[in-house]
Amino acid sequence: MKLPVLNRLSSRIFAIFWLTLMLVVVVLLLLPHLDPRSQHTIPQPELERYQQAASRISERLSAQPGALPDKLLPWVDPDRHKGMQLYFTNFEGELITPHQRTKALRNFITSADSPDAPRQKLYGRWMIAGPFLVSDQQQRALMYIGRVTHRPPPFFLRILDQPFHMLLLTMLVSTPLLLWLAWALSRPARQLQQAAQRVASGQFTQDPTLETSGPREFQQAGASFNQMVRSVNQMIRGQQRLLSDISHELRSPLTRLRMATALAQRKQGKSPELDRIDTEAERLEAMIAKLLELSRMQIRGQEVREASDAASLWQDMLDDAEFEASQHQKSLTCGPLLPWPLAGNAELLISALENVVRNAIYYGKDRVEVKFSANDQTLTVTVDDNGIGVPEDELKDIFRPFYRVSTARDRHSGGTGLGLAITENAIRQHNGCIAASRSPLGGLRVTLTLPLSSHDVPETDEPFVSEEG
Numbered sequence: 001m002k003l004p005v006l007n008r009l010s011s012r013i014f015a016i017f018w019l020t021l022m023l024v025v026v027v028l029l030l031l032p033h034l035d036p037r038s039q040h041t042i043p044q045p046e047l048e049r050y051q052q053a054a055s056r057i058s059e060r061l062s063a064q065p066g067a068l069p070d071k072l073l074p075w076v077d078p079d080r081h082k083g084m085q086l087y088f089t090n091f092e093g094e095l096i097t098p099h100q101r102t103k104a105l106r107n108f109i110t111s112a113d114s115p116d117a118p119r120q121k122l123y124g125r126w127m128i129a130g131p132f133l134v135s136d137q138q139q140r141a142l143m144y145i146g147r148v149t150h151r152p153p154p155f156f157l158r159i160l161d162q163p164f165h166m167l168l169l170t171m172l173v174s175t176p177l178l179l180w181l182a183w184a185l186s187r188p189a190r191q192l193q194q195a196a197q198r199v200a201s202g203q204f205t206q207d208p209t210l211e212t213s214g215p216r217e218f219q220q221a222g223a224s225f226n227q228m229v230r231s232v233n234q235m236i237r238g239q240q241r242l243l244s245d246i247s248h249e250l251r252s253p254l255t256r257l258r259m260a261t262a263l264a265q266r267k268q269g270k271s272p273e274l275d276r277i278d279t280e281a282e283r284l285e286a287m288i289a290k291l292l293e294l295s296r297m298q299i300r301g302q303e304v305r306e307a308s309d310a311a312s313l314w315q316d317m318l319d320d321a322e323f324e325a326s327q328h329q330k331s332l333t334c335g336p337l338l339p340w341p342l343a344g345n346a347e348l349l350i351s352a353l354e355n356v357v358r359n360a361i362y363y364g365k366d367r368v369e370v371k372f373s374a375n376d377q378t379l380t381v382t383v384d385d386n387g388i389g390v391p392e393d394e395l396k397d398i399f400r401p402f403y404r405v406s407t408a409r410d411r412h413s414g415g416t417g418l419g420l421a422i423t424e425n426a427i428r429q430h431n432g433c434i435a436a437s438r439s440p441l442g443g444l445r446v447t448l449t450l451p452l453s454s455h456d457v458p459e460t461d462e463p464f465v466s467e468e469g
Contacts, residue, residue, distance in 0.1 A: 072141065126148060
């Protein structure tokens, strides 16, 4: 017959509760039996010593003439027995000698009256043992021995005497089992929490250990969690595949359209209508290229993640952007860029900041500023320009795909409306956030916030101070 396996959460809690309760009850039932204040058998060495003393007394009583009470009188002197006090009674429990009867003795005599089974009991520090049979060949008596014990009361005896200590003992006995229960329950919960945090940070990976560790309820939750991750991955891959396929399919007729436009211009010469068709086709091709880039970025963001730092990621890109700005007679200034630790897809992180910086260079009049600041947990990057800016009611919408700002900032450029959407997607995949606001320079401010991968954060000489336009 197989024993039931306690692999359910409710079964484990129930079993540990009753095991703890049973252990405490057993301890409480055993402790009184070890209490010397309760009547119990005499240890064998002491029992033999007491019985030998009773035999010697009987021998001497038999050698002396006279009545038994008179012959017993000298034996009750405590100085004669090294501090022990002897008491003698008849078989009816009446005290023969000494005549001074104590409460402890009266209590003990009523419960221990058989010389065939001597017992002992502690009254305070006074230990009474007996009875032992003594006789002078004609009369018999029962002997009880009282002595002072100098040993301190046992530890468990002090616990029994004080309810508060008894409560502490109960807690001490039950604590290991309860700690084990808490650990057994929290370990699979922590594993599930860590897996959920990985998914929240953009890592859609399954954890097989969730289905094999912990109680059955946690195993079922882990299996459901892994199934959810598989479903999300399949949905993302399906969406990305659809986007990629549509983009590829659109390129073929678009290419034929541009070739037909070029042939028409060669045969008929240039015309405003053909130029407009070619311009729109070029914009459509750029939009498709951006869509393909967004699709590839989402796939790479899930597959390739590594440790890096802000300086190695962005320094070269910012140097190139500064050169590009100077070619357009614009100024790009950057704050101190230190090796703050970051983790993720390097290509995505570079592309995210590059899109924002190049937009600022393109739309700014002649001035762009990039600032960095960090605390123990996050890195903040702000990009400001002195362009015409974005209306307040459209600031939250500029990160939507294909969104076109109503002002000339976007319409005169012919942009696809995907640059900031790609940046927002990359930052979100790295568990960060992006926001737009009015810049103190008069144009647009874009703020990127990314989590640092460790707490070893270098300090900046010029701490960032947020300015509200």
